[in-house]
Amino acid sequence: MAKEKKLVEAITSMEEDFAQWYTDVVKKAELIDYSSVRGCMILRPNGYAIWENIQKELDRRFKETGVENVYMPMFIPESLLQKEKDHVEGFAPEVAWVTHGGLEPLQERLCVRPTSETLFCDFYSNIVQSYRDLPKLYNQWCSVVRWEKTTRPFLRSVEFLWQEGHTIHATAEEAEERTILMLNVYADFCEQILAIPMVKGKKTDKEKFAGAKATYTIEALMHDGKALQSGTSHNFGDGFAHAFDIQYTDKDNKLQYAHQTSWGMTTRLIGAIIMVHGDDSGLVLPPRIAPTQVMIIPIAQHKEGVLEKAAELKEKLGGFRVKVDDSDKSPGWKFSEQEMRGIPIRIEIGPKDIEANQAVIVRRDTREKMVASLDDLDKTVGEVLETMQIEMLERARKHRDSHTTSASDFEDFKDAIANKPGFVKAMWCGDRACEDTIKEQTGATSRCMPFEQEHIADTCVCCGKKAKSMVYWGKAY
Amino acid sequence: MAKEKKLVEAITSMEEDFAQWYTDVVKKAELIDYSSVRGCMILRPNGYAIWENIQKELDRRFKETGVENVYMPMFIPESLLQKEKDHVEGFAPEVAWVTHGGLEPLQERLCVRPTSETLFCDFYSNIVQSYRDLPKLYNQWCSVVRWEKTTRPFLRSVEFLWQEGHTIHATAEEAEERTILMLNVYADFCEQILAIPMVKGKKTDKEKFAGAKATYTIEALMHDGKALQSGTSHNFGDGFAHAFDIQYTDKDNKLQYAHQTSWGMTTRLIGAIIMVHGDDSGLVLPPRIAPTQVMIIPIAQHKEGVLEKAAELKEKLGGFRVKVDDSDKSPGWKFSEQEMRGIPIRIEIGPKDIEANQAVIVRRDTREKMVASLDDLDKTVGEVLETMQIEMLERARKHRDSHTTSASDFEDFKDAIANKPGFVKAMWCGDRACEDTIKEQTGATSRCMPFEQEHIADTCVCCGKKAKSMVYWGKAY
Numbered sequence: 002m003a004k005e006k007k008l009v010e011a012i013t014s015m016e017e018d019f020a021q022w023y024t025d026v027v028k029k030a031e032l033i034d035y036s037s038v039r040g041c042m043i044l045r046p047n048g049y050a051i052w053e054n055i056q057k058e059l060d061r062r063f064k065e066t067g068v069e070n071v072y073m074p075m076f077i078p079e080s081l082l083q084k085e086k087d088h089v090e091g092f093a094p095e096v097a098w099v100t101h102g103g104l105e106p107l108q109e110r111l112c113v114r115p116t117s118e119t120l121f122c123d124f125y126s127n128i129v130q131s132y133r134d135l136p137k138l139y140n141q142w143c144s145v146v147r148w149e150k151t152t153r154p155f156l157r158s159v160e161f162l163w164q165e166g167h168t169i170h171a172t173a174e175e176a177e178e179r180t181i182l183m184l185n186v187y188a189d190f191c192e193q194i195l196a197i198p199m200v201k202g203k204k205t206d207k208e209k210f211a212g213a214k215a216t217y218t219i220e221a222l223m224h225d226g227k228a229l230q231s232g233t234s235h236n237f238g239d240g241f242a243h244a245f246d247i248q249y250t251d252k253d254n255k256l257q258y259a260h261q262t263s264w265g266m267t268t269r270l271i272g273a274i275i276m277v278h279g280d281d282s283g284l285v286l287p288p289r290i291a292p293t294q295v296m297i298i299p300i301a302q303h304k305e306g307v308l309e310k311a312a313e314l315k316e317k318l319g320g321f322r323v324k325v326d327d328s329d330k331s332p333g334w335k336f337s338e339q340e341m342r343g344i345p346i347r348i349e350i351g352p353k354d355i356e357a358n359q360a361v362i363v364r365r366d367t368r369e370k371m372v373a374s375l376d377d378l379d380k381t382v383g384e385v386l387e388t389m390q391i392e393m394l395e396r397a398r399k400h401r402d403s404h405t406t407s408a409s410d411f412e413d414f415k416d417a418i419a420n421k422p423g424f425v426k427a428m429w430c431g432d433r434a435c436e437d438t439i440k441e442q443t444g445a446t447s448r449c450m451p452f453e454q455e456h457i458a459d460t461c462v463c464c465g466k467k468a469k470s471m472v473y474w475g476k477a478y
Numbered sequence: 479m480a481k482e483k484k485l486v487e488a489i490t491s492m493e494e495d496f497a498q499w500y501t502d503v504v505k506k507a508e509l510i511d512y513s514s515v516r517g518c519m520i521l522r523p524n525g526y527a528i529w530e531n532i533q534k535e536l537d538r539r540f541k542e543t544g545v546e547n548v549y550m551p552m553f554i555p556e557s558l559l560q561k562e563k564d565h566v567e568g569f570a571p572e573v574a575w576v577t578h579g580g581l582e583p584l585q586e587r588l589c590v591r592p593t594s595e596t597l598f599c600d601f602y603s604n605i606v607q608s609y610r611d612l613p614k615l616y617n618q619w620c621s622v623v624r625w626e627k628t629t630r631p632f633l634r635s636v637e638f639l640w641q642e643g644h645t646i647h648a649t650a651e652e653a654e655e656r657t658i659l660m661l662n663v664y665a666d667f668c669e670q671i672l673a674i675p676m677v678k679g680k681k682t683d684k685e686k687f688a689g690a691k692a693t694y695t696i697e698a699l700m701h702d703g704k705a706l707q708s709g710t711s712h713n714f715g716d717g718f719a720h721a722f723d724i725q726y727t728d729k730d731n732k733l734q735y736a737h738q739t740s741w742g743m744t745t746r747l748i749g750a751i752i753m754v755h756g757d758d759s760g761l762v763l764p765p766r767i768a769p770t771q772v773m774i775i776p777i778a779q780h781k782e783g784v785l786e787k788a789a790e791l792k793e794k795l796g797g798f799r800v801k802v803d804d805s806d807k808s809p810g811w812k813f814s815e816q817e818m819r820g821i822p823i824r825i826e827i828g829p830k831d832i833e834a835n836q837a838v839i840v841r842r843d844t845r846e847k848m849v850a851s852l853d854d855l856d857k858t859v860g861e862v863l864e865t866m867q868i869e870m871l872e873r874a875r876k877h878r879d880s881h882t883t884s885a886s887d888f889e890d891f892k893d894a895i896a897n898k899p900g901f902v903k904a905m906w907c908g909d910r911a912c913e914d915t916i917k918e919q920t921g922a923t924s925r926c927m928p929f930e931q932e933h934i935a936d937t938c939v940c941c942g943k944k945a946k947s948m949v950y951w952g953k954a955y
Contacts, residue, residue, distance in 0.1 A: 037558055037600050038588065041551035046616070049547050070526050074518035074637055075552075075590075075621060076574075081514055094580050097553075099590065101575040102625040102636075111515065113552075113576065113590070123514050139523070143621075144552060148579040159579075160551055 012341075014281050019225040026275055027154045030284045030342050040152040040159030044268070047342060050292035051271050052162060056142060058194050058290075059164065059266065062186050068138045068166060073120045075143070076111035081119045085244040088118060091211020095148045097159075113146040118212065118237075118263055121167040122245035129259060131250050132171050136179075140166040155272035156229075156478050163267035169259045171249065173238065176260035180236040183264040184217045187232040195270065196287040196393040197221050197277050198401055199231065200424070200473055202449030207436050210263075214238035220448045220473060222401040223276035226422020228448050228475040231273055234264035272478070277397050278366070284343030285366050287393050288386040295323040295382060296339040300332050300351025310355050314348065318379055321386070340365060345389055346382060364389055366396075405473075409458040414474075418443040424475045428468035430461035438463055439474065448473040489818075491758050496702040503752055504631045507761045507819050517629040517636030521745070524819060527769035528748050529639060533619060535671050535767075536641065536743065539663050545615045545643060550597045552620070553588040558596045562721040565595060568688020572625045574636075590623040595689065595714075595740055598644040599722035606736060608727050609648050615656075617643040632749035633706075633955050640744035646736045648726065650715065653737035657713040660741040661694045664709035672747065673764040673870040674698050674754050675878055676708065677901070677950055679926030684913050687740075691715035697925045697950060699878040700753035703899020705925050705952040708750055711741035749955070754874050755843070761820030762843050764870050765863040772800040772859060773816040777809050777828030787832050791825065795856055798863070817842060822866055823859060841866055843873075882950075886935040891951075895920040901952045905945035907938035915940050916951065925950040 011029055013021040027033050032048030044052065060070070076099060083089045096112040114120070121139065128134065142164050152158045166183060170176045188199045199219035209216035213235040221231045239258040242248070248256045278285040288294050295318060299311040311325045326335045332349070339347050349361040358375050362382070366389055373381040404423025408414035417425045425445065429435060436447055439462075450470045461468050488506055490498040504510050509525030521529065537547070553576060560566045573589040591597070598616065605611065619641050629635045643660060647653045665676045676696035686693035690712040698708045716735040719725070725733045755762040765771050772795060776788045788802045803812045809826070816824050826838040835852050839859070843866055850858040881900025885891035894902045902922065906912060913924055916939075927947045938945050 034601065034604065036551045036597065037555055038551045038553045041553060043551070043601055044549035046546035046548055049549055052549075053547065069523035070530065071523055072521035072526055072529075072621075072639060074513045074515045074520070075623070076515045076518060076637070078514055096580065097576045097588075098578040099574045100577045103572050103574075111574075120513065120520075124511065124520055127511065144549075146552070160553070162549060 012281065012283065015224065015279075022279075022281075023272075023276060024154065026279055026283050026341075032271065032275075032284075033154045038159070040149060042154055042158050042160075044162070047292070048271060051274070051286070051290060052268055054290050054292060055194075055266075055270055056164075059186075059190060060142075062190060063140055063164075063166065066138070066182060066186065068140045068168075070141060071139045072141055072143070073114075073117050073124070075114050077114055077117075077119055078109050078111055080109060081123055082112055084119060084122070085212050085241055088212035088241075092116065092147075097146050097148055114143075115145055115147045116263075116265070117141070117145075117165055118167065118241060119245075121169075121263075122241050122247060122261075125169050125259070125261075126245050126247045129169060129247055129249050132252055135249060135259065136168055136170045136175060138166075138168045138179075140164055153272075153478075155268055155275070157269075161268050163265050166262070166264045168262045169247070170261070171251070171257070171259065173260050176236055176238070176262050180215070180217060180234045180262045180264070183262070184219065184232070184234040187234070187264070187266060188219045191219060191221070191231060191270075191273075192394060194287065194289045195274055196289075196390060196397060197231070197273055198394065198398040200449060200451050202451035202473065204233075204449055205429075205433075205436060205447045205472070207433050208447060210235045212237060212240060214240060218449050221273055221277065222404055222424060222475075223273070223478070224279070224400070225276070226404050226476075228424065228473075228477040229269070229273050229276070230448070230477065231270060232264070232266040235262060237261040237263070277400075278393060279343070282337075283341035285393070286343035286345060288345045288390045291343065291345050292322060293324050293342075293344050294321045294386060295346045295348060296335075296344045297323065297325045297348045297350060298332055298335045298339065299325070299327060300349055300354070302327060304352050306355060307350065307352060311350055314350060314360065314375070314378060318382055320379060321382060346385060348378075348382075366393055407455075407457050408462055411462055414439075414462050415443055418445045418474070418476070422476075424448065424473045426455065426457055426471055426473060427462035428458045428460060429470060429472045430464055430466045431469040432461075432464065432466075435461055435463035444476055445474045446477055448475050448477065489758065489760065492701065492756070499756075499758075500749075500753060501631065503756055503760050503818075509748065509752075509761075510631045515636070517626060519631055519635050519637075521639070524769070525748060528751070528763070528767060529745055531767050531769060532671075532743075532747055533641075536663075536667060537619075539667060540617055540641075540643065543615070543659060543663065545617045545645075547618060548616045549618055549620070550591075550594050550601070552591050554591055554594075554596055555586050555588055557586060558600055559589055561596060561599070562689050562718055565689035565718075569593065569624075574623050574625055591620075592622055592624045593740075593742070594618070594622075594642055595644065595718060596722075598646075598740075599718050599724060599738075602646050602736070602738075603722050603724045606646060606724055606726050609729055612726060612736065613645055613647045613652060613656075615643075615645045617641055630749075630955075632745055632752070634746075638745050640742050643739070643741045645739045646719075646724070647738070648728065648734070648736065650737050653713055653715070653739050657692070657694060657711045657739045657741070660739070661696065661709070661711040664711070664741070664743060665696045668696060668698070668708060668747075668750075669871060671764065671766045672751055672754075673766075673867060673874055674708070674750055675871065675875040677926060677928050679928035679950065681710075681926055682906075682910075682913060682924045682949070684910050685924060687712045689714060689717060691717060695926050698750055698754065699881055699901060699952075700750070700955070701756070701877070702753070703881050703953075705901065705950075705954040706746070706750050706753070707925070707954065708747060709741070709743040712739060714738040714740070754877075755870060756820070759814075760818035762870070763820035763822060765822045765867045768820065768822050769799060770801050770819075770821050771798045771863060772823045772825060773812075773821045774800065774802045774825045774827060775809055775812045775816065776802070776804060777826055777831070779804060781829045783832060784827065784829060788827055791827060791837065791852070791855065795859055797856060798859060823862060825855075825859075843870055884932075884934050885939055888939055891916075891939050892920055895922045895951070895953065899953075901925065901950050903932065903934055903948055903950060904939035905935045905937060906947060906949045907941055907943040908946040909938075909941065909943075912938055912940035922951045922953050925952050925954065
C-alpha cells in the first residue's frame, strides 16, 4: 500500500495551504510543467487537452453568432501600438520588445502582441470603406505575452493562450449589442460546460480595459473565497476608430466613424476549473469538458477474460470519451491517478463482476459507488455523467452563494473581507477615491457592478455619500 | 456587364505572369492581406478557414497514431538554442531576438522560436527517466518566426503557422519507424484531401534539417513546373539526446541515450493548393478541404419563392458545407466571386428551374454544367464532389508526370532544366560538389532521393563517376 499512497500524499490539503494545494494539483495531474523561460509554462497533454475542449466549445458558439476566425501577426510595430493613448499607457510597461532580426538591429522595434486591437484597427482601416463592409466579426486563437513579474500556472504567466474577438460595426447600438452578446456566450459556456456560475456585470472605470469605453466581465468565486475574473468583453465606442481613422461611407453617402468591440478568454479558465471543483485527491473535471470522461480499470487483469471485457466495455461506451488503464500498475495506484487527473467516472471490472454481469461505477466528485448491470452500462454512464454535471454546478453555486455577504457600512465591510472569504455586496458612490480607499484598507477590489442590482443601502459603503450602484467586491487572483 | 467582369479582369493570366497571377489570386480571393509588419501576413477568413480544415484533418490523423498535443513557450533562451551545434548554426542567423521585457533589458536575450527542438529536448530531459516513460509522442500547433529577407504569401514569410511534431523513443528503430510513419501520414493527407500527388524520398545531406541525421520529404510539382517541398520528417538519432543529456534507464537498468524525431507542415500547403489547382478565374479548391463546398446562387431572387427555395435546398444539402449568396449583387458578379474563391460547386436556382423541379449545377474545375432534379439533389451533389476530388488528383498527377523528364548526361540535364519546366530525374554520385555545380549551372536543387528508385544510367549526371542513387532535381520555391 505504501506505493499506492504516494501520489495522494504528495498533495498538500486545501485547508492547510490552498496555494500549495493548487500548485501540487497542477503538477501532479501533469497539467503543466515549468520551462527554462522565466514565467512561461509548458502545457502538458492533460492540460492542453482541456484547452482543446474549451476551444472546440467556444469556437462553435462564436461561429453560431457569425464570427469568423483570422490570424494576425504576433508582432506590433512600436508606432502602431502608440496610436491610441490610453491603450499604449496600459500595455507598454509590460510588453516584450524584439530589437534584432537575424544579425541586424531593427529600424523600429516590435513588441510581441499583448493583445491585438492595434493590428485589427490597422487592418480595418484598409478593408472597411462602405457600410456594406460592416460588420466584420473576427476572432483569433493565439498566444500573447505580458511581462509579468510574479506568475502562477494558468492564472498569470508571461505567455498565455487565449482567443481574442474583434468586431467592427456601423453603429454604437450594434457594438453594444455585440459586447453583451459575447459576455452572455461566455457566461453560458462557463455555466453549462465548466459548471461554474458567473456574476455578470460592468467594470468600474478604474478596472476597465486600457482604451475601452466600457468593460463587461464575468466573475467567479474560487473555493478559497477569492474571485477570478474569467472573461471580459469590451465596447470601444469609436475611440479606436478616431485614433486609426476608420471611417466608412453610410447609406446617405456620409463619412462615419465605426464602432468596435473586443472580448477574450484564456487558459486561466483551467485555473478556475481546478479551484472551483478540485478536492484533496486532486482535480475534478466537469464531464462536459473532461478529455477522458470514463476510465475503465481492470481488476486482476492477468486473469483470463478481464482485459478482453474491459476492451469490450470501452467499445460499448463509444459515445463517450473512454480509456482503459491496462498498464502494469496496481489497481489502487490507477485509482489514485484517475482521481488526481479528475476523470469523472471510474469503472472497475474484475472476474467476479464479469461473472455477475456487472461493474462498479465510482463518481469522482461524490465518491459514490454503484453497481451497474453491463446490459445497459452506456445508459447508466450517460445518466451518471449528466447528474454529475448538474450537481457540480449546483454545488459551486451553493458555495458561491454561501460565501457572498452584504455590508451596509464600512465596519461590516472590513469585517466581511477580513473574516468571511468570498464576495461582499455593497453600495458605491461611483468615485474612484472610494475604490482606492477600500483597496488600501481591505485589499479588496471592485469585481463588477452586476446587471442584477440589489438595494443594500442608500449610501456608499465607504464615504457615506449617496450610492449610485451595488458592487461585488472581493480579493481576487 | 462591365461591373461583372471587373473581378476576373483584375487577375493576370497564369501563362502571362505566373508569379503575378499567384499574388492576384491570394489577394482577390481574400485569403491574405499584407500587414504593417514587414514579411508578416494577415490570414483573412477565407484563408484561415482552409487552414482550419487542414488542421482538423491532420490533427485527427496524428491522434490516430497516438500523438498528443502540447504547448511550449514561444521564447528560447539563447543558451538553450546553442546547445546543439549544427542546429544553432542553421537557425541563429534568421531568428528574431527579444532583448527587453517591459522597461528593462533582459539578462539573457530570448529568440522567438524558429522551431522548438531545443525546448522539447529541455522538457524531455526533465520527464524522461525510465524506459517506462517512452515513447513520448507530442505535437504542437503554433506559429514560428524566421527572419527571411524576401517573402511571398504562404510560401515564405517572417511568421507562419505550422504544426511541429516531436517524439522521443527508446531505440533507433522506433525513431526511424516514426519518421517514416509521419511522412506517410503527410503524403496520404496531401493526396486524399488536397488532391496533390507527392514524391516521397530522402533529402541529401546538403538539404537536410539543421541537426538531423536524416530528413525525409514530400515534394510536389506546381503548375509552372517548380517544385514545392510540402512537408518534412526528421530522424535526429541520438544527437540531440547527447547535447541535452537525455538518458533513460532501460529494462536491464542500464543508462541509454534516447532517439528523437520531428516533423512539420505549414500554411505553405495553401500555396500548394493554389499553384496546383488554380486557373485564370482564381482558386480551385478540392472538395474535401473547401470551407464552403457548395454555393447556391438564386437567379431573379426578388421573384416570389426563389429565396425560400434556395434556403430549402441549403437545408436539404445539410450533409455538405453549403452557403446561399443572397446579397444584392447581380448573379454574374456572384458567379465570379464563387469562382475566384474556388468553391467546388455552384447551384443556380431561378423561377424556371423551380417550375421544372430542377437546378443547374456547375463544377468549378471543369466548368461542366448539368441540370439536376431537386428530388435527389443531395445524391447528385455528393457524386459530383466525389468525382471532382478524384479527377483533380488525377489531373495533378498527369500534369506532374508529363512535366517529369529523365536525363542521363549533363547536356540533356541542362536542356531539361532550362526548357522543360518540371522535375528532372537523374543519377547522382553522392558528392556535395556535384549538387553545388548543378545548382550553380542550372539553378536546380536536389529535391529528394525518392523511395522508388529507377535506373536512368550507371553514372552521375554531373561528374560521370559511378552513380549511387537516382535523384529528383528541379527549381523550387
